Amino acid sequence: MKKNFFWRLSLITAATLLSVIFYLPSTTLKGALPEWLQKYGIVLGLDLQGGVHLVYEVDGDKAVDVTVERLTSSLANTFNEKKIEARAEKKGPDIIVSPDTDAVKKTISEQFPNLSLESVSEGKIVYNLDAQEIKRIKESSVEQALETIRNRVDEFGVTEPTIHTQSGNEIVIQLPGIKDTKRAIELVGKTAILEFKLLDDESPVAAQLPGSILPSEAPKILEQFAGQIPEGDEILFGRERNKETGVETLTVYLMKKHALLTGEFLTEARVNIDQRYNEPYVSISFDSVGSRLFEQVTANNVKKRLAIILDNNVYSSPVIQEKIAGGNAQISGSFGMQEAKDLAIVLRSGSLPAPLKMLQNLTVGPSLGRDSINAGVKAGLVGAALVVVFMVIYYRMAGMIADFALVLNILYLLGVLSAFNATLTLPGIAGIILAIGMAVDSNVLMFERMREELRLGKTPRAAIDSGYDKAFWTIFDSHVTTLITAVVLFQFGTGPIKGFAVTLGVGVFINLFTALVGTKTIFDIISSRREMKELSI
Amino acid sequence: MIEILKATKIDFMGKRYYALALTAIMSVLGLFTVIQISRGAANLGIDFAGGTAVQIKFNERVPLKDVRQALLSGGISDVELQDLPGENKVLISTKKSEENIGDVSKKMISALSQKYSESSMVVDSSTEIGPKVGKKLRTDALWAVIAAIIGILIYITIRFQFRFSIGATVATFHDVLAVLGIFYLMGKEINLIVVSALLMIAGYSLTDTVVVFDRIRENLRSRLKKSTVEVINESINEVLSRTIIVSLTTFFSAAALFAFGGEVIHDFALAIMLGIIVGTYSSIFVASPIVLLLGKDVAMGKK
Numbered sequence: 001m002k003k004n005f006f007w008r009l010s011l012i013t014a015a016t017l018l019s020v021i022f023y024l025p026s027t028t029l030k031g032a033l034p035e036w037l038q039k040y041g042i043v044l045g046l047d048l049q050g051g052v053h054l055v056y057e058v059d060g061d062k063a064v065d066v067t068v069e070r071l072t073s074s075l076a077n078t079f080n081e082k083k084i085e086a087r088a089e090k091k092g093p094d095i096i097v098s099p100d101t102d103a104v105k106k107t108i109s110e111q112f113p114n115l116s117l118e119s120v121s122e123g124k125i126v127y128n129l130d131a132q133e134i135k136r137i138k139e140s141s142v143e144q145a146l147e148t149i150r151n152r153v154d155e156f157g158v159t160e161p162t163i164h165t166q167s168g169n170e171i172v173i174q175l176p177g178i179k180d181t182k183r184a185i186e187l188v189g190k191t192a193i194l195e196f197k198l199l200d201d202e203s204p205v206a207a208q209l210p211g212s213i214l215p216s217e218a219p220k221i222l223e224q225f226a227g228q229i230p231e232g233d234e235i236l237f238g239r240e241r242n243k244e245t246g247v248e249t250l251t252v253y254l255m256k257k258h259a260l261l262t263g264e265f266l267t268e269a270r271v272n273i274d275q276r277y278n279e280p281y282v283s284i285s286f287d288s289v290g291s292r293l294f295e296q297v298t299a300n301n302v303k304k305r306l307a308i309i310l311d312n313n314v315y316s317s318p319v320i321q322e323k324i325a326g327g328n329a330q331i332s333g334s335f336g337m338q339e340a341k342d343l344a345i346v347l348r349s350g351s352l353p354a355p356l357k358m359l360q361n362l363t364v365g366p367s368l369g370r371d372s373i374n375a376g377v378k379a380g381l382v383g384a385a386l387v388v389v390f391m392v393i394y395y396r397m398a399g400m401i402a403d404f405a406l407v408l409n410i411l412y413l414l415g416v417l418s419a420f421n422a423t424l425t426l427p428g429i430a431g432i433i434l435a436i437g438m439a440v441d442s443n444v445l446m447f448e449r450m451r452e453e454l455r456l457g458k459t460p461r462a463a464i465d466s467g468y469d470k471a472f473w474t475i476f477d478s479h480v481t482t483l484i485t486a487v488v489l490f491q492f493g494t495g496p497i498k499g500f501a502v503t504l505g506v507g508v509f510i511n512l513f514t515a516l517v518g519t520k521t522i523f524d525i526i527s528s529r530r531e532m533k534e535l536s537i
Numbered sequence: 538m539i540e541i542l543k544a545t546k547i548d549f550m551g552k553r554y555y556a557l558a559l560t561a562i563m564s565v566l567g568l569f570t571v572i573q574i575s576r577g578a579a580n581l582g583i584d585f586a587g588g589t590a591v592q593i594k595f596n597e598r599v600p601l602k603d604v605r606q607a608l609l610s611g612g613i614s615d616v617e618l619q620d621l622p623g624e625n626k627v628l629i630s631t632k633k634s635e636e637n638i639g640d641v642s643k644k645m646i647s648a649l650s651q652k653y654s655e656s657s658m659v660v661d662s663s664t665e666i667g668p669k670v671g672k673k674l675r676t677d678a679l680w681a682v683i684a685a686i687i688g689i690l691i692y693i694t695i696r697f698q699f700r701f702s703i704g705a706t707v708a709t710f711h712d713v714l715a716v717l718g719i720f721y722l723m724g725k726e727i728n729l730i731v732v733s734a735l736l737m738i739a740g741y742s743l744t745d746t747v748v749v750f751d752r753i754r755e756n757l758r759s760r761l762k763k764s765t766v767e768v769i770n771e772s773i774n775e776v777l778s779r780t781i782i783v784s785l786t787t788f789f790s791a792a793a794l795f796a797f798g799g800e801v802i803h804d805f806a807l808a809i810m811l812g813i814i815v816g817t818y819s820s821i822f823v824a825s826p827i828v829l830l831l832g833k834d835v836a837m838g839k840k
Contacts (some may be wrong), residue, residue, distance in 0.1 A: 383793030
């Protein structure tokens with residue numbers, strides 16, 4: 001009998017010590033602890049520490065469309081280089097090439113193996129991407145987007161971000177503890193396609209365009225000039241903000257659709273300060289291919305205006321004064337330091353292969369998180385106090401034992417959560433508080449049973465034993481059903497709900513332990529020391 | 538020894554037809570709510586319906602009509618405003634889903650910042666859920682409910698004989714439906730957290746039923762001379778104080794959450810509190826009469 005106590009008491013003591021040790025890193029003492037212990041600790045969920053949870057969908061169709069456009073453009077270039085008299089034109093998912101000659105077909109089959117011939121009619125050949133190639137582009141666009149976003153988040157400097165894909169083409173991004181959520185969202189979601197295009201100032205349409213308009217007038221302008229825009233041209237806008245009044249205006253540009261150079265050849269992007277105006281600008285450098293292209297483009301277009309465009313917004317349109325060698329350029333615009341820094345980050349990390357569509361955005365400010373924790377702690381203390389006082393009043397000494405078990409229960413729960421680096425969410429706190437109520441439930445079941453046994457005239461010792469035996473299955477049943485709920489919630493729930501499932505599930509096991517081993521041991525010790533005449537219950 | 542209830546002798550089973558009427562009403566109300574939800578007529582939270590919710594914390598108390606005015610001048614109508622009592626917080630929500638969901642909250646916040654200075658308001662949280670995610674969360678919640686019910690059913694079938702498992706299942710369904718129905722009547726929003734509460738209630742209701750059933754089963758075996766009605770009545774009376782106290786401690790915790798847990802947890806705690814009350818009722822007045830109904834003549838356990 002004595003030996004039996006020893007083992008059970010050791011178990012309880014060990015569990016208590018371990019819980020305390022593992023819980024310590026979750027407290028303010030963390031800094032003073034040995035290093036091996038510091039990696040443990042309860043992680044606060046987004047809802048408690050603030051931050052953003054974003055879900056984006058990668059527009060795979062758009063990525064395919066962009067690929068077709070790029071192929072069309074490089075087809076035209078190839079024909080040019082090879083001095084083949086032929087035209088390539090993008091029409092929806094197809095590329096229409098004319099005329100239908102062997103030289104054209106041969107060039108395409110040799111240099112563009114991913115294009116497949118669809119049909120030939122009236123001297124026009126229709127090419128498109130086959131299904132497998134489309135699938136590959138879509139898949140790689142998700143991977144590429146994931147990689148790009150990772151780079152951006154790394155540069156932004158978020159501790160412990162979570163970035164992963166789900167259900168094929170969705171990307172989930174969690175940035176806990178972030179304060180400037182608006183900036184983070186802009187940084188992550190920016191497509192960042194950098195293009196250099198020539199302005200078409202020679203067209204008579206360019207002269208008719210209004211110089212500067214209000215943002216709300218943009219659709220009207222596009223509609224007005226829809227029929228007049230020369231073939232191969234497009235209208236783009238440059239957004240500007242007046243620093244004094246804060247009023248936004250758009251400058252209207254007519255330019256060639258074909259991008260002479262894109263951001264894919266970029267190797268470096270840095271923020272510099274313009275000494276004259278004390279304004280930041282972003283200087284960019286191209287790789288060798290890009291540098292050669294840039295030199296070629298500038299040499300061929302001296303005295304023309306070259307627009308620098310990011311995500312279809314024209315940043316600037318300087319006149320090319322002379323051939324520029326060396327592969328350096330700069331993007332200036334009316335932006336602040338922060339904006340320039342972020343621009344450099346997105347340019348460095350590369351463009352997204354396709355625009356992202358936001359599916360979900362949960363943003364929690366840091367103050368709400370703090371409020372929630374305070375509210376949770378307050379509710380927990382009040383709830384625990386109510387339960388503790390009730391138990392002592394109603395069950396006296398037995399109630400105190402139950403309260404002791406309750407304290408162990410909370411301690412173990414915190415220890416386990418901390419040891420497994422579990423994420424605590426607001427519903428998770430609710431789970432702990434409900435666990436407080438339910439922890440005592442098991443004891444109530446046993447105590448009521450003991451009282452019944454006492455009424456039947458049994459001795460305290462016998463009442464305790466049969467109380468435990470008879471209540472066991474009821475306790476077991478109730479815990480299993482709660483466990484089923486917890487497992488289901490964990491399986492189907494999202495972030496905060498998962499946190500609830502975790503505390504509930506862990507609570508079930510701890511409950512079983514404290515009720516069946518914890519309080520039982522204390523009762524056994526009390527009833528074995530001396531012959532009990534009366535049980536305070 | 539303090540006792541809430543001394544030995545009682547209430548004829549619970551004699552009142553089973555009144556109880557049946559109440560049970561039927563609550564169940565029909567719950568089923569009606571399920572129908573309303575499926576045809577989109579219930580007050581679904583934005584996590585299910587899709588939409589945008591922005592919570593703003595002001596430095597001082599701000600009348601709702603001023604906030605509405607500020608939003609209107611920013612071109613935003615068709616929003617619901619809710620004052621969070623005790624705190625200077627306003628919840629602005631709309632279920633209108635736009636193609637590009639990132640824009641709605643931005644528009645709301647910029648409309649408000651035209652009127653209120655940056656130092657007088659803080660954006661506590663903003664939630665934007667696109668229609669696709671809303672649909673997925675709806676499906677997930679439905680599967681969660683189905684999976685939980687199947688899991689619990691399997692467990693009861695293993696642990697109890699047939700008529701008990703039928704009784705417990707009906708009682709569990711009743712409780713979930715009743716709380717759902719009451720929420721619908723109160724015009725409360727049905728969201729992800731409320732669904733979690735419903736699952737929790739399903740588990741809890743079962744626990745409560747198990748307490749009663751264990752005793753009925755035990756007494757059916759030992760009191761062979763008595764009729765089933767008598768045994769069930771005696772069993773319920775015997776465990777009455779236990780059922781109530783067991784419910785009471787969890788109820789205390791839920792009540793503390795309800796009062797102090799903050800606005801997110803408020804409805805969750807309310808659902809749990811209702812669930813505890815309904816769960817206690819159903820163990821006595823729903824589950825037990827079904828055992829009686831199904832087992833009157835079979836008399837299993839009495840042989």
